[in-house]
Amino acid sequence: MTNLSIFLLALLVGFEVIGKVPATLHTPLMSAANAIHGVVLVGAVLIAASAHDLVGYALALFAAGFAAMNVVGGYVVTGRMLQMFRKPTERER
Amino acid sequence: MSTVDTAVRLTYLAAAACFVLGLHLMNSPVRARRGNQLSAAGMAAAVVATLVLVIDAGAITATGWTFLGAGAGAGALAGWYTARTVRMTAMPQLVSLFNAVGGGAAAIVAVHEFTRLAAPVPARVAVPTVLDVLIGALTFAGSLVASGKLQGLVPSGPVVFTGGRVLTAGLSIVAVCAGVVSATGRGGMAALAVLLLAALALGVVGVLPIGGADMPVVISLLNAFTGTAVAMAGFVLDNSVLIVAGALVGASGTILTVLMAQAMNRSIVSIVAGGFGTGDSPAAAAAAAGAGVRAVSADDAAIQLAYASRVVIVPGYGLAAAQAQHAVHELAQLLAGHGVAVSYAIHPVAGRMPGHMNVLLAEANVPYPQMKELDEANAELSHADVALVVGANDVTNPAARRPGNPISGMPILDVDAARSVIVIKRSTGHGYAGIDNELYTNPKTGMLFADAKAGLGALVAGVKTLVG
Numbered sequence: 362m363t364n365l366s367i368f369l370l371a372l373l374v375g376f377e378v379i380g381k382v383p384a385t386l387h388t389p390l391m392s393a394a395n396a397i398h399g400v401v402l403v404g405a406v407l408i409a410a411s412a413h414d415l416v417g418y419a420l421a422l423f424a425a426g427f428a429a430m431n432v433v434g435g436y437v438v439t440g441r442m443l444q445m446f447r448k449p450t451e452r453e454r
Numbered sequence: 455m456s457t458v459d460t461a462v463r464l465t466y467l468a469a470a471a472c473f474v475l476g477l478h479l480m481n482s483p484v485r486a487r488r489g490n491q492l493s494a495a496g497m498a499a500a501v502v503a504t505l506v507l508v509i510d511a512g513a514i515t516a517t518g519w520t521f522l523g524a525g526a527g528a529g530a531l532a533g534w535y536t537a538r539t540v541r542m543t544a545m546p547q548l549v550s551l552f553n554a555v556g557g558g559a560a561a562i563v564a565v566h567e568f569t570r571l572a573a574p575v576p577a578r579v580a581v582p583t584v585l586d587v588l589i590g591a592l593t594f595a596g597s598l599v600a601s602g603k604l605q606g607l608v609p610s611g612p613v614v615f616t617g618g619r620v621l622t623a624g625l626s627i628v629a630v631c632a633g634v635v636s637a638t639g640r641g642g643m644a645a646l647a648v649l650l651l652a653a654l655a656l657g658v659v660g661v662l663p664i665g666g667a668d669m670p671v672v673i674s675l676l677n678a679f680t681g682t683a684v685a686m687a688g689f690v691l692d693n694s695v696l697i698v699a700g701a702l703v704g705a706s707g708t709i710l711t712v713l714m715a716q717a718m719n720r721s722i723v724s725i726v727a728g729g730f731g732t733g734d735s736p737a738a739a740a741a742a743a744g745a746g747v748r749a750v751s752a753d754d755a756a757i758q759l760a761y762a763s764r765v766v767i768v769p770g771y772g773l774a775a776a777q778a779q780h781a782v783h784e785l786a787q788l789l790a791g792h793g794v795a796v797s798y799a800i801h802p803v804a805g806r807m808p809g810h811m812n813v814l815l816a817e818a819n820v821p822y823p824q825m826k827e828l829d830e831a832n833a834e835l836s837h838a839d840v841a842l843v844v845g846a847n848d849v850t851n852p853a854a855r856r857p858g859n860p861i862s863g864m865p866i867l868d869v870d871a872a873r874s875v876i877v878i879k880r881s882t883g884h885g886y887a888g889i890d891n892e893l894y895t896n897p898k899t900g901m902l903f904a905d906a907k908a909g910l911g912a913l914v915a916g917v918k919t920l921v922g
Contacts, residue, residue, distance in 0.1 A: 375701060375703070375704065379706040395680075404696055412566070418521040424563055
């Protein structure tokens with residue numbers, strides 16, 4: 362029940378926070394949101410902790426690999442995009 | 455509750471706050487980078503806290519560490535390398551790929567938990583487990599197909615085959631039945647395996663019939679799905695940070711999907727039904743330089759530009775495909791140096807994702823205040839001397855103002871309001887919507903038949919001889 366409340370409130374916060382982003386930043390935003398769901402890496406760590414046979418270890422291996430790719434790649438590519446949005450005075454190139 | 459447990463829960467709370475604030479900071483280009491850094495810091499804190507939690511509990515075996523470390527190391531390296539090296543034009547498919555692996559990871563977490571569950575499983579665990587496997591596997595397969603379509607590995611046009619809809623309906627029924635059986639704690643692994651396979655197949659047959667033009671909307675929708683799958687994984691593992699982060703992404707993806715669909719004047723239902731959009735291949739010069747089209751040479755176009763006082767550039771997908779964002783910026787700077795006021799009119803769906811064109815132009819050092827969104831751009835176009843259209847098609851077609859054609863009602867850039875128009879395009883071929891662009895036959899319009907990069911290069915050379 363507590364989890365359901367958390368879920369619902371987080372959904373509402375998400376709608377509210379994101380509804381205000383200008384179109385210019387939609388692609389970086391999509392990429393940033395994409396990186397955030399890489400938090401499933403936490404889930405991969407937790408299943409590695411409860412794995413005790415080969416199937417379990419193999420599942421943990423793939424979950425960790427997928428999630429780590431999502432989270433690292435997601436933040437790096439978002440950072441690369443946002444680096445380009447600088448004011449003209451900030452440019453050195 | 456032990457001290458470590460309390461500390462971990464508090465860290466999760468802080469991480470969740472970082473995610474919310476990070477997304478909030480993305481409201482403005484100035485603060486967006488700080489937002490991303492804050493969000494990444496929250497992510498690092500959540501992962502470290504989880505590691506502390508499992509170390510403190512002594513739950514993880516040496517073999518477990520090896521597999522976890524190997525997987526995370528390989529994944530992190532692959533993610534870091536591809537993200538550093540990808541070209542900005544290829545970014546949408548990379549985001550789709552990252553989305554696929556995220557969905558896959560969420561599905562695997564649920565499959566693993568399912569293997570550990572001893573019957574009878576309470577519904578509050580069984581239901582999210584089934585939903586996680588269904589949504590996660592569907593997103594994994596669907597995002598891979600979407601990524602393949604944008605990369606050109608899968609035909610980008612709609613792939614429609616006889617019985618496709620029947621197959622989709624059949625798979626949906628199988629998935630729902632297997633899901634219900636699994637959720638009520640019967641059927642064991644066999645039922646879950648059926649659910650997993652049906653969900654993977656649904657992802658493939660669901661995305662295949664959708665044309666390349668609609669792919670951004672699909673990727674955004676699948677992004678929301680992954681968020682939901684991750685939230686479900688949070689229910690399965692009873693982990694609050696997964697629930698909060700997953701729900702945030704589910705909400706953001708949904709909003710983005712709606713905004714994108716609105717900008718394209720398409721309903722989400724009709725996009726998912728598929729069959730629209732011819733993909734990337736321009737319908738080979740359907741009416742190649744047909745009657746009523748006036749061709750101009752690069753030199754004539756350069757004269758028009760050099761002696762204008764206001765020029766509005768309208769970039770489209772063709773510009774991105776030809777990697778011509780640096781060339782267009784060079785031309786704009788040359789004109790600006792000559793005293794011409796230059797701005798960019800950017801349609802919400804220019805490029806391949808909303809805001810994609812802004813990223814491409816930013817990469818070429820175009821300052822973002824010069825990039826005008828739809829309403830502001832139309833105000834500028836109405837008193838522009840020359841509108842220079844580079845690789846944009848349907849978003850400039852005046853036919854959208856009339857009812858009775860595929861793009862009716864779509865918000866467009868009023869390019870025909872400018873005093874004169876120059877269009878750089880390889881042919882008078884069709885855009886995604888597959889209809890003639892009436893702008894090309896307008897007497898004000900001169901067509902410069904060239905590839906976007908070559909055409910812009912010729913214009914730069916032409917303008918240089920005039921102003922240099």
